[in-house]
Amino acid sequence: MTVVETRGLVKTFGSVRACAGIDLTVRRGETVALLGPSGSGKSTLLRHLNGLTRPDSGSVSVLGVDVVSARGTALRALRRRVGVVFQQFNLVGRLTVMENVLSGALGRVRGPRYGVVTWPRAVRSEAFEHLDRVGLADRAYQRAGSLSGGQQQRVAIARALLQRPELVLADEPVASLDPETAASVMDLLVRVCREDGLTMVCTLHQIELALQWTGRVVGLRLGEVKLDEPTDLLDAVRLRGLYLSDPVTVP
Numbered sequence: 363m364t365v366v367e368t369r370g371l372v373k374t375f376g377s378v379r380a381c382a383g384i385d386l387t388v389r390r391g392e393t394v395a396l397l398g399p400s401g402s403g404k405s406t407l408l409r410h411l412n413g414l415t416r417p418d419s420g421s422v423s424v425l426g427v428d429v430v431s432a433r434g435t436a437l438r439a440l441r442r443r444v445g446v447v448f449q450q451f452n453l454v455g456r457l458t459v460m461e462n463v464l465s466g467a468l469g470r471v472r473g474p475r476y477g478v479v480t481w482p483r484a485v486r487s488e489a490f491e492h493l494d495r496v497g498l499a500d501r502a503y504q505r506a507g508s509l510s511g512g513q514q515q516r517v518a519i520a521r522a523l524l525q526r527p528e529l530v531l532a533d534e535p536v537a538s539l540d541p542e543t544a545a546s547v548m549d550l551l552v553r554v555c556r557e558d559g560l561t562m563v564c565t566l567h568q569i570e571l572a573l574q575w576t577g578r579v580v581g582l583r584l585g586e587v588k589l590d591e592p593t594d595l596l597d598a599v600r601l602r603g604l605y606l607s608d609p610v611t612v613p
């Protein structure tokens with residue numbers, strides 16, 4: 363089943379063509395890395411997939427929903443089915459780890475909720491299971507802001523999982539982390555997505571992480587798809603071609 367489909371996606375900001383006619387199809391269960399130099403349009407493309415940005419022209423379909431025309435209730439319903447992981451984790455630092463994870467269920471459990479005990483017991487235990495999966499069960503009642511960057515991103519992944527998403531979008535999920543932590547967080551993100559049969563699309567700057575952890579690379583340059591292949595068929599030398607100053611075509 364197709365989870366993401368864009369056709370002829372064009373987005374300009376003034377004279378900048380961030381997306382210059384992008385056709386992208388992602389099927390259920392795929393883990394896809396968007397690679398390309400700074401300004402190549404990776405984040406802009408990703409933002410179209412949950413309606414944070416609207417295209418100048420072209421179509422965007424996600425989980426069978428026409429994202430371009432979706433508004434209000436329809437857009438909120440779609441966003442509940444799409445988990446998002448951000449570069450800067452976007453946790454509430456003064457709340458506990460558990461409260462942050464529980465907030466992932468706000469779309470399906472009516473709020474407002476004040477404190478962990480006001481959440482239904484079943485949701486609490488589900489949140490605890492996800493915290494256990496990301497290796498932070500023993501930190502449940504610690505302030506989120508007191509955790510390291512890698513730990514905070516693990517909490518953000520647990521929060522996204524509690525949302526029970528069908529698609530996970532991750533915008534530079536490991537860009538703020540040291541190389542070793544980045545690798546372990548990528549490992550976790552891809553592993554939980556595969557375990558749960560989730561589709562995942564992420565933007566990355568590290569070629570090696572894309573090759574090691576994801577199943578497919580879509581390489582962008584100047585808003586155009588220059589390469590779209592399974593990682594099994596790729597190597598770092600070819601991917602570096604995306605970053606050369608004037609590659610007319612990627613070899």
Ligand SMILES: Nc1ncnc2c1ncn2[C@@H]1O[C@H](COP(=O)(O)OP(=O)(O)OP(=O)(O)O)[C@@H](O)[C@H]1O
Binds near residue numbers: 400404407
């Ligand atoms: N809201 C905006 N207003 C104006 N220009 C924008 C906006 N968003 C993106 N752009 C421009 O569109 C182009 C693509 O940006 P985008 O952030 O999608 O690239 P990227 O590949 O994700 O870059 P990076 O790897 O540095 O995050 C850039 O030239 C950027 O300056």
